[in-house]
Amino acid sequence: MSLLLNDDQKLLIATLKKYCKKNIPIERIRELDVHEEFPEKEMRDLAEMGFLGVPFPTKYGGMEGTMKDLTVIMEELSYHAPVVATAYIMCVVFGGKSILSYGTERQKEKYIPELNKGRIKFALSVTEPNAGSDIANIKTTAKPNGNNEYILNGSKVFSTGAHVADYLLVLAKTESSATKNRGLTMFLVDKKSPGIEVIKLDKLGMKAVWTNEVFFTDVVVPAENILGTLGNGFYHLMSTFGDERIVGAAVTVGYAQKVLDDALLYSKQRQQFDQSISEFQVIQHYLAEMQTKINASRLLTYHAAELRDKGELAIKETSMAKYYSSETLTFVANKGMQIFGGNGYMMEFDVQRAWRDAKFWEIAGGTTEIQKNIIFSQLKMR
Known part of the structure; x- marks a missing residue:
């Protein structure tokens, strides 16, 4: 796939690969998973190397990178350290890119340079117990108190990284009588x-980046902390989700490629019936299917990123990339478990972690079913 990358992107990948191989060995990934430890050190390292600033303009201390640049970085980072890539999305995409897309100039100058330096972290707090895919049905409220402030009350669930975040991006209802998608800020x-109050939830996979419930009780928020325009939060959030879906697709591509590579190596080393299991046609077919789906996922993801870089919303292409790539990771993890056999079910082998983590990506950022709904809504006759 190197022909799809320019020289700058190849250099970014080479630099990141060198760092990951030296500083994030597989033992570290296992440790983060077992101890459910947020990758603080790795995020500081990425900040020092300038990687947190990739998608931001140079005037905010960034690298002026494109969505395609961000995509290839996420793929490479996820190949070595999926949980670090997830932490990156949490801070850079949810936080920094949202502020860049619809924040005020003052907000951009205040927060983005600090993010680039690794001094602050962000988390998204949108989903509620009765408002998941139906985001417009949220109940959290923000009411003005007459002092150029808003009083926030309500609760959120599935807020990834809220326990370590310095700032939460919160969607709240500011106009109770507004139509469904309006009146949210x-x-x-x-x-x-x-x-x-932040409470940890116990989950199956992606354990190093906690998922939390967050409760807001009479929380005072200055009006200057409105992100975007009053009442248009739903539409701003769709921009954030578009970015998340592309980079999330890239994460699943990188993760799936690592599972495939590990399974291929294992199949060549594992002996059964006096030959390596890679010599059995069924194993060969598994691996061939895995790599084909990964390549297709990569192409879908790169295409969506390139369209965004041309200024297109690419709603259909973004949802295609997200849905297909996340399902590919699940497929690859399942086949990987089958190739590893009984060993794959043991905690000492890494494929079990990929199998646990994979389901996260079919749900996070909009479920597969929601992506298919979006794709259908965008279909047009040629």
């Missing part, structure tokens, strides 16, 4: 504010 909420 995004807020940047300082997590040190009184009245915020």
Whole structure:
């Protein structure tokens, strides 16, 4: 796939690969998973190397990179350290790119340079117990108090990384009588504010990046912390989700490629009936299917990123990349488990972690079913 990359992108990948091989060995990934430890050190390292600033303009301390640049970085990072790539999305895509897309100039100058330096982290708090895919049905409210402030009350669930975040991007209802997708506003909420409680949820995979419930009780948010325009939070959030789906697809591509490579190596080493299992046609077919789906996922993801770089919304292509790539990771993880056999079911082998993590990506950022709904809504006759 190197023909699809320019020289700058190849250099970014080579630099990141060198760092990951030296500083994030597989033992570290296992440790993060077992201890459910957020990759603080790795995020600081990426900041020092300038990688957190890839998608931001140079005037904010960034590298002026494209969506395609961000995509290839996420793929490479996920190949070595999927949980670090997830932490990157949490901070850079949810936080930094949202501020860049619809924040004020003051907000951009205040937050993006600090993010690039690794000094602050962000998390997204949108989903609620009764408002998942139906985001417009949220109940969290933000009411003005007459002092150029809003009072935030409500709760959120499935807020990835809220426990370590310095700021939460919170969607709240600001106009109770507005039509369904109107009257919702995004807020940047300082997590040190009184009245915020974060509770960890126990989940199957992606354990190093916690998922949390967040409760807001009379939390005071300055009006200057409105992110975007009042009442248009739903539409701003769709921009954030578009970015998330592309880079999330890239994460699943990189992760799936690593599972395939590990399974291929194992199949050549594992002996059964006086030959390596790679000599059995069924194993060969598994591996061939895995690589074909990965390549297709990669092409879908790169295409969506390139369209975004041309200024297109690429709604259909973004959802295609997200849905197909996440399902590919699940397929690859399942086949990988089958190739490893009984060993794959043992915690000492890494394929079990990929199998646990894979389902996360079919749900996070909009379920497969939601992506198919979006794709259908965008279909047109030629």
